[in-house]
Amino acid sequence: MNEKAIRKFRTALLLILVSAIVGYLIYTRIMAYSLAPTLEPRDFSKYAWYEIPFQFLWDYFSHGWICLLFAFVTAGLVYEFIPKQTITKYMSSSKVAGYAIGAGLAPFFTVCSCTMVPLFAGILYTGSGIGPAITFLLMAPAANILTILITGEFISWEIALVRIIVSLATAVLAGVVISKTSWGKAIEKEHQTSKNATVAQQRVELVKVLLDERLISALKFGGFLAKQILPYFILGLVVVSYVEAFLPQELVGGYLTGVTGVLLASVVGGPLYTPTLVEIVLGRSLLQLGMSKAALLSWLMGQPYDIPNMVAVSRIVRWKVVLTYALIAWACSVGFGLLYGIVTSSL
Amino acid sequence: MKEIKVEVMGPEPACVRCQAAKKVVEKAAEKLKQAGMTVKVEKVNIISKEIVGKYGLLVSPAIAVNGIVKVMGRVPSEEEITRLMKEAVK
Numbered sequence: 001m002n003e004k005a006i007r008k009f010r011t012a013l014l015l016i017l018v019s020a021i022v023g024y025l026i027y028t029r030i031m032a033y034s035l036a037p038t039l040e041p042r043d044f045s046k047y048a049w050y051e052i053p054f055q056f057l058w059d060y061f062s063h064g065w066i067c068l069l070f071a072f073v074t075a076g077l078v079y080e081f082i083p084k085q086t087i088t089k090y091m092s093s094s095k096v097a098g099y100a101i102g103a104g105l106a107p108f109f110t111v112c113s114c115t116m117v118p119l120f121a122g123i124l125y126t127g128s129g130i131g132p133a134i135t136f137l138l139m140a141p142a143a144n145i146l147t148i149l150i151t152g153e154f155i156s157w158e159i160a161l162v163r164i165i166v167s168l169a170t171a172v173l174a175g176v177v178i179s180k181t182s183w184g185k186a187i188e189k190e191h192q193t194s195k196n197a198t199v200a201q202q203r204v205e206l207v208k209v210l211l212d213e214r215l216i217s218a219l220k221f222g223g224f225l226a227k228q229i230l231p232y233f234i235l236g237l238v239v240v241s242y243v244e245a246f247l248p249q250e251l252v253g254g255y256l257t258g259v260t261g262v263l264l265a266s267v268v269g270g271p272l273y274t275p276t277l278v279e280i281v282l283g284r285s286l287l288q289l290g291m292s293k294a295a296l297l298s299w300l301m302g303q304p305y306d307i308p309n310m311v312a313v314s315r316i317v318r319w320k321v322v323l324t325y326a327l328i329a330w331a332c333s334v335g336f337g338l339l340y341g342i343v344t345s346s347l
Numbered sequence: 348m349k350e351i352k353v354e355v356m357g358p359e360p361a362c363v364r365c366q367a368a369k370k371v372v373e374k375a376a377e378k379l380k381q382a383g384m385t386v387k388v389e390k391v392n393i394i395s396k397e398i399v400g401k402y403g404l405l406v407s408p409a410i411a412v413n414g415i416v417k418v419m420g421r422v423p424s425e426e427e428i429t430r431l432m433k434e435a436v437k
Contacts (some may be wrong), residue, residue, distance in 0.1 A: 084420050088404040118358045121394040122404035203402055204416040207431060217421050224364065316394070 011212040018073060018215070025070045035067045035153045041288055044245035056241030057234065060281070064154065068226075071149040076222025078108050078145055080214055085206055088122070098123065098132030099175060103168055106140040107148070116140050117312050124316070130188040131179030134325055135171045137313065142167035142301065146225070150277055151300070155284050159293070162340060163300055170301070170332035174325045183320040229276050236278030244285040253290035258347055261295035262337040266330060269302020294341025301333035349436040350385040351376075353428075356393040356402075356409040368408040368422045375429040386432065 028035060037059040047055055061068075087105055090097050102123065116137065123133040141147075143164045152160035178184040209217070255264055269279070283291075283299050291299075314322045341347030355372050357365025369390055376386040391398055393407045402411065406420035410428065412435045418428075 080421070084406050088406065118393045118407045119404070122399055125396055125399040126404045203411075203414060204405075204419070206419055207417050207427075209427075213424075221421070228363070 007210065007212050011210075011215065014212060014215040014219070017219075018077070021066070021070055021073050025066055028066060033063075035063050036155070036284075037063055039244075041244050041249065041285075044241075047245075052245050053238040053241045056244070057237055060237060067150070067153040071146050072222040072226045073219065074149065074222075075144075075146050075225055076218040076220070079221055080218035082108055085204060095128055095132065098128030099135055099172060102128075102132040102136035102175070103139050103171055106136045107143045107164075108145055117316075120313065121316050124188070129179060130184050130317070130321070131175040133175075134178050134321075135175035138171035138174055138325065138329060139167060142171070146229075146277065147280070150280050154280055155287065155296070159296065159300070162297060166297070166301060166332070166336040166340075170329055170336070173332065174328040177328060178321055178324055181324060183318075184324070187317050187321055233277050233281075237281055240278065240282050240285050243282065244288065247289060249289050252286060256286060256291035256295045258292065259338065261292050262298045262334055262341065262347070265291070265295040265299035266302055266333040266337060269299040269333070292341060293344065293346040294337045297340050298333045298337030301329070301336065350387060351379070351432050351435050352387045352389065352413055353432065354389050354391050354411040356391050356398060356405060356411065357407045358394055359392040362407065364422055365408040368410060368418075371422060371425050372410060372428055375425050375432065379429065379432060384432075384436070 037056075039056065039059045044052055044055075082105070087101060090101060120133050120137045123136055124130055148160050148164060151163060179188070255261065279300060279302075283296050286299070287293070287296050338347070353372055353376065355365065355369045357368070369388075372388055376388050379386050393399075393405055393409065398405075402409070402416050405416065408418075408422065409416055409420070410418040410423065410431075412431050417431050423431075
């Protein structure tokens, strides 16, 4: 066989694989299988302590494997096929475009924190300023494609959707506010490079890659993400299984509901650094144990101001900006949590 | 013979994929060196103002060959990067 035929064959095979994964997920939706785990907190009482993590893990993976597989494959595909050059070009073209792309496309762009800080710095340096940079920074972890898919399937699509909307509002608000403060402006001035960003873009001539190689690289990236995230995810599940089994429902029902619940969840959500996706599982377990939906939203919104992230960013923009955006993010998580609770009467 | 200069751009400290990109580039460079070409591989910080001023906004890992960004946001195969380096001195 010549090379062309091999390539065609490989492309077809890869496309079939991807379609099979997508198709199976759609099939489970049509047949209305539950992809979320089915164990309830009281089910744990029949297991010995050492059996609990295994039962919990089995429950998650036997139902959710297709959903996890789909999420990682999608994340890889989106990341590979998103027109990176077009976006990076327009992102630095004007303020409005900066905000729009920062908020609207950040979710698709960053599934991995290692691309986030460089892009943040890049946006800041290339002239769209500190506002869009902050918007991007807050939006990316709060509503990236992995998080949204897993939140939607494991908890509910209502929460996933609300999470996107409120994250967007928070991110834009924080960006706009910081760009108006004197310390935000100072950072912006300090970092602005005199060179025009469009001049720089001319030195980028990305090579074209054939479809089969792109698909392989997309799947590889999905695999890479899984390798990065899953070990912590599994470890997180083990811990969460004990939380769900042993944390008394009265405690959760007493403290994680009402206004106190929102406040508490928002305070704990940030500093308690949970690895990617584990916050969703822990949130789900707490919900099962009686946490209110409003508190759950505040809890999930707590992610962007986690400590390791803030440390990395503070090296570029100093603490004053970091504290400002953390404060805004926190205030918004409380505000939107309460609002959501009132609107859906689930406080 | 013209010199080939390859810049591998990633954040400092390097992320896993940027390290992978660097490894691939070094491997390819080693082979080209043995074939008698002059290759210089450099790891540069993507968050530096100098790089952003030069290339604009980039997605890491990015690889530039002789001052032109060829690869962005992915780890190329050794085969591909060898081809890119050879093309640069043609």
